[in-house]
Amino acid sequence: MKLYSYFRSSAAYRVRIVLNIKGLSYEYSAVSLVKGEQREEAYRTRNPQGLVPLLETDDGDCLAQSLAICEYLEEKYPEPALLPRDPSGRARVRGLACVTAMEIHPLNNLRVLKYLTNELGITEHAKLAWYHHWIAEGFAALEAILAQSPATGRFCHGDTPTLADVFLVPQVFNAERFGCDMTPYPTIRRIVDACNRLPAFADAHPSCQPDAA
Amino acid sequence: MKLYSYFRSSAAYRVRIVLNIKGLSYEYSAVSLVKGEQREEAYRTRNPQGLVPLLETDDGDCLAQSLAICEYLEEKYPEPALLPRDPSGRARVRGLACVTAMEIHPLNNLRVLKYLTNELGITEHAKLAWYHHWIAEGFAALEAILAQSPATGRFCHGDTPTLADVFLVPQVFNAERFGCDMTPYPTIRRIVDACNRLPAFADAHPSCQPDAA
Numbered sequence: 210m211k212l213y214s215y216f217r218s219s220a221a222y223r224v225r226i227v228l229n230i231k232g233l234s235y236e237y238s239a240v241s242l243v244k245g246e247q248r249e250e251a252y253r254t255r256n257p258q259g260l261v262p263l264l265e266t267d268d269g270d271c272l273a274q275s276l277a278i279c280e281y282l283e284e285k286y287p288e289p290a291l292l293p294r295d296p297s298g299r300a301r302v303r304g305l306a307c308v309t310a311m312e313i314h315p316l317n318n319l320r321v322l323k324y325l326t327n328e329l330g331i332t333e334h335a336k337l338a339w340y341h342h343w344i345a346e347g348f349a350a351l352e353a354i355l356a357q358s359p360a361t362g363r364f365c366h367g368d369t370p371t372l373a374d375v376f377l378v379p380q381v382f383n384a385e386r387f388g389c390d391m392t393p394y395p396t397i398r399r400i401v402d403a404c405n406r407l408p409a410f411a412d413a414h415p416s417c418q419p420d421a422a
Numbered sequence: 423m424k425l426y427s428y429f430r431s432s433a434a435y436r437v438r439i440v441l442n443i444k445g446l447s448y449e450y451s452a453v454s455l456v457k458g459e460q461r462e463e464a465y466r467t468r469n470p471q472g473l474v475p476l477l478e479t480d481d482g483d484c485l486a487q488s489l490a491i492c493e494y495l496e497e498k499y500p501e502p503a504l505l506p507r508d509p510s511g512r513a514r515v516r517g518l519a520c521v522t523a524m525e526i527h528p529l530n531n532l533r534v535l536k537y538l539t540n541e542l543g544i545t546e547h548a549k550l551a552w553y554h555h556w557i558a559e560g561f562a563a564l565e566a567i568l569a570q571s572p573a574t575g576r577f578c579h580g581d582t583p584t585l586a587d588v589f590l591v592p593q594v595f596n597a598e599r600f601g602c603d604m605t606p607y608p609t610i611r612r613i614v615d616a617c618n619r620l621p622a623f624a625d626a627h628p629s630c631q632p633d634a635a
Contacts, residue, residue, distance in 0.1 A: 257566035258521065270510045274524070276489075277516035284509050296497050297483045303490035308471065311487070315528035324555070331542055342537070353470035 211236040213255070213263040216418035218242060219314060219379035220275040221262035225413035226375045227279050231286045239420035242319055276310055279372055291372045301358075302366045305351065305373035309380045313347035317383065337387065344384045348394045351377070355396040363403050370404060378404050382415065423448040426468070426476040428455045429631035432527060432592035433488040434475035438626035439588045440492050444499045452633035455532055489523055492585055504585045514571075515579045518564065518586035522593045526560035530596065550600065557597045561607045564590070568609040576616055583617060591617050595628065 212228065212235050214221035228235055240246045240261050247259045255271045256263045264272045264281075272278050283291050292299045315321070317340050325331050325339060355361045365373035381401045384391065391398055404410045415421060425441065425448050427434035441448055453459045453474050460472045468484045469476045477485045477494075485491050496504050505512045528534070530553050538544050538552060568574045578586035594614045597604065604611055617623045628634060 257570070258525070258563040260525075266510070268510065270513070272510070272513045272517060274517040274520035276520050276524070277513045280516055281509055281513040284512065296494055297479070297481065297485070299497065300483070300485045300490045300494040303493055304485060304487040307487035307489050311489070311524055311528050312471070312473075315524050316534065321529065324552070328551070328555075329542065329544055329548060335542060338541070339537070342541075350471040357470070 210234075210267055211238055211265040213238045213240050213252070213261055213265070214418065214420075215240050215242045215247075215261050216415040216421045218261050219318075219383050220260070222379035222382070222413055222415060223275045223375050224262045224264065224278050224282075225418075226378065226410055227282050227291065227372075229409035229413050230289060230291065230370065230375075231282055233282070233286060237419055239418075241420065276306070279375065283372070289369065291370065291375065293366060293371065298360065298366060301360060302371045302373045305354065305365050306376040308347055308351050308354075309376040312350070313343050313380055314383075316343040317387075340387050341389055344380075344387075344389045345393075347380075348384070348389075348391075348397060352394045352396055355400070361396065361400075364400055370407065370410075374400065374404050374410075377401060378410055423480055424451055424478040425449070426451045426453050426465070426474050426478070427631065427633075428453050428460075428474050429628040429634045431455060431474050432531075432596050433473070435592035435595070435626055435628060436488045436588050437475045437477065437491050437495075438631075439591065439623055440495050440504065440585075442622035442626050443502060443504065443583065443588075444495055446495070446499060450632055452631075454633065489519065492588065496585070502582065504583065504588065506579060506584065511573065511579060514573060515584045515586045518567065518578050519589040521560055521564050521567075522589040525563070526556050526593055527596075529556040530600075553600050554602055557593075557600075557602045558606075560593075561597070561602075561604075561610060565607040565609055568613070574609065574613075577613055583620065583623075587613065587617050587623075590614060591623055 212224060214237060240252060246252060247261060253259055256273050258273055262275055264278045272281055292302055322336060325336050355365060360366055362368040364370050365377060378401055425437060427450060453465060459465060460474060466472055469486050471486055475488055477491045485494055505515055535549060538549050568578060573579055575581040577583050578590060591614055
């Protein structure tokens with residue numbers, strides 16, 4: 210398998226974690242979002258969306274969208290499982306992953322921040338406030354769900370990592386990179402620390418990637 | 423089952439389509455996003471995220487996040503199937519659904535538009551340009567993928583509806599409501615028209631809901 214990735218893309222970071230947890234080896238192909246390589250013709254023929262990550266499977270399929278890739282890897286390589294067995298638990302895990310994937314990340318990714326600056330002409334200060342606002346909204350919801358539920362364990366759902374953790378860890382990395390205050394979210398903090406002690410998560414960290422600046 | 427919904431919420435619209443396709447009857451509980459009922463304590467105890475949709479299952483579980491709810495319904499009520507059987511087809515369908523769910527919708531929902539107006543003070547004109555921009559980015563990618571691929575049929579993937587169509591139809595409804603030009607997307611247009619001829623899609627339309635204005 211070949212993963213088209215950018216070291217700091219949190220969507221690619223999710224897929225790297227899943228590949229590591231499943232013990233799958235893969236070729237790393239760096240796509241520099243800063244240089245705009247994702248918009249170049251060579252890449253667009255593989256992924257018309259011009260986004261990372263993209264997973265080229267051993268069958269030659271090119272799979273886009275991190276959540277779809279994670280579900281694919283879960284179905285194709287079921288062990289260790291990243292979704293619980295019971296439908297309601299699976300819905301809880303997917304729901305937690307979706308809070309990050311849909312309520313926070315899309316609002317704070319690079320192309321949106323660029324639009325805010327270039328098209329709307331907002332100040333750096335207002336841009337940072339935007340960033341912090343969506344993190345705070347999403348993390349407050351996640352903290353409430355995680356802190357209240359008996360289903361929460363050492364990780365977001367029970368005592369082994371699930372897709373909920375896979376999505377949470379890169380988002381916390383981003384939050385800290387942009388100076389968000391994490392003290393209101395002690396449960397998130399505790400879970401992310403537990404994740405980062407596992408080699409599968411640690412090895413997927415942006416700083417460990419071949420294209421790390 | 424009970425669905426907490428708002429007639430114009432495109433995330434709730436997705437779940438209504440799936441419930442209809444699966445032939446599941448449900449109680450409709452309206453939550454007015456315009457009146458802010460989603461932020462009231464009574465609702466927040468069920469869904470700390472303060473978002474619709476929310477599905478209360480017959481087992482008493484409260485499931486949030488439309489994609490997680492759709493996957494739950496697919497697992498619990500597998501027929502008619504909304505995901506193909508082969509892993510690569512499933513990844514394609516989920517990837518298409520994710521383009522809408524992650525690249526377009528989160529940027530254009532009500533709370534984001536409100537932030538643009540109230541916090542950033544942008545003009546109505548600039549807000550509409552923002553709306554159209556993210557639709558155009560996402561639909562251009564979807565159109566390219568759909569038009570190029572032999573996997574596209576009468577619907578996004580083959581000749582029966584899948585989750586890709588379930589996510590696409592509400593987004594096109596939104597796009598038209600905000601006056602987006604759909605002529606650059608003939609494949610999307612053709613597929614959405616085919617969907618809307620099916621009662622499961624037509625009955626889920628915002629105008630057919632009990633709380634339609």
